[in-house]
Amino acid sequence: MLFAYSSVLLILLLFTIANSFFMPKLKRSGPAPGNAVSILVPLRNEERNVPSLITMLKKLTYPNVRFFLLDDQSEDQTYELLKQHAGPDKRFTLLKGEKLPQGWSGKVHACHLLSRHAETDLLLFLDADVRLQPDTLEKAVSMMRSKNASLLTGFPRFPVTFLLEKWLVPMQHYLIYVHLPLYLANYTGFPAAAAAHGSFMLFKREDYLAAGGHAAIKDSLVDDVHLARKMKATGKRVILANVTEDVTCYMYRSGKEAWNGFKKNIFPGFGRSLPAAAALCLYFAAVCIFPGLFAIYGAYELAAKQTFTALYFVPYVLSVLQKMYVDWRSRQSLMLAPAIPLSAAIFIALMAVSIYASFSRKGYDWKGRSYE
Incomplete structure (x- = not known):
């Protein structure tokens, strides 16, 4: 299963590289x-x-x-x-x-x-x-x-500069290239x-x-x-x-600004479509978060049982390489790439908050104005 999963991630990496040339x-x-x-x-x-x-x-x-x-x-x-x-x-x-x-x-x-x-x-x-x-x-x-x-x-x-910025802002390029x-x-x-x-x-x-x-x-x-x-x-x-x-x-000039800015744009940016938002969140979970979890489990196996299984780490390496390639093309720091599971998790959380703000009619606040 891990071999097939890694093969899919390799195909996605190759697609990202090919896609960038357009x-x-x-x-x-x-x-x-x-x-x-x-x-x-x-x-x-x-x-x-x-x-x-x-x-x-x-x-x-x-x-x-x-x-x-x-x-x-x-x-x-x-x-x-x-x-x-x-x-x-x-x-x-x-x-x-x-x-x-x-x-x-x-x-x-x-x-x-x-x-x-x-x-x-x-x-x-x-x-x-x-x-x-x-x-x-x-x-x-x-x-x-x-x-x-x-x-x-x-x-x-x-x-x-700010931590939340580093995790979120470069994901705009990731969405485009991927x-x-x-x-x-x-x-x-x-x-x-x-x-x-x-x-x-x-x-x-x-x-x-x-x-x-x-x-x-x-x-x-x-x-x-x-x-x-x-x-x-x-x-x-x-x-x-x-x-x-x-x-x-x-x-953005603060983590709070980054949070509110993405909250305002993320769900409306997908046309307020629940299927589109759900599909993106599932993609991020499968391609960005799960590889990190497999790597953590592989590290646990190595530490607790002195058993090294390379396949547990391959998905994470491929996921990081994909993000690293995007960061290289967009002139962002390559040091941001290893945090891709965390970036994806925060992105999903923001999507949920943005959806709630839209459907609860609480709306979005930006620069002293409120929008539904």
Whole structure:
């Protein structure tokens, strides 16, 4: 039984490796792109991010770019810091948000307001905690043009500091490489095979508007995935790229933030589908948790009975290698991989909490707002 189980895990490892080759890396090719780009950043209570955000934007080397920064009714010094750090640079337009209308989620409404002010060919939606390499726009626009894409997106590199962050945040990359058929995502128009990360989404403006923009998904808590599916449903090409060499996201600043952020996104991210959530949890149990349990039993046998059975450890080694490969591709620390059973267990617990919050109508709290 353990031999057959290990064989399945080996096949999954090989699939993960093969699957990864259908996610292209950003690179610059051809003549310098000339399309004008508007970078649109919604900010709510982001005073900690404003100085480094604006410093980063000013260092971008793309020649034809404008910045639209919207203060979404912050309760801290976000707007004052925006004015201070943007200074006289005429590329910056600072905007004030409006009261959140009924039926809208906060970030979606802020992005919708931002999109109404930008008239350039390309729109790049960024989160305030994202940092780009100076030539990222050149690479992204070049890839968009070469792939004839209407949306280019990708999951950033995530520097992680807090323990819960280390266990949870890199699992976003794991889900993509292990569970999403990247050929279907990047080379077909199949809407269900779509993924995106809302911290970095570069659109052709005319195609974004034709798909309805953020107004078409106004109540979404996972606007990135829903927008990607909208784009595919209108016949437009979506490219999910490996942007980890060029885009960094400092996603959470505490374990509590990480817990609440995943709680808000995890069940809605699976369409609030109980069968899909159950299938994922069963996968994590079978592929990530059980190998750890077999290894613990093998260690017990070795310690208590001086009996070494290699097959007890093989599933865990294969599971760790799979996670290690994903971490290598996404530029995360390889030292995180041995904790894959614990990461999976916490992920399952969070899924249960997210499901309970959805069905109990307690909803989700994020940045001072509540959502069902």
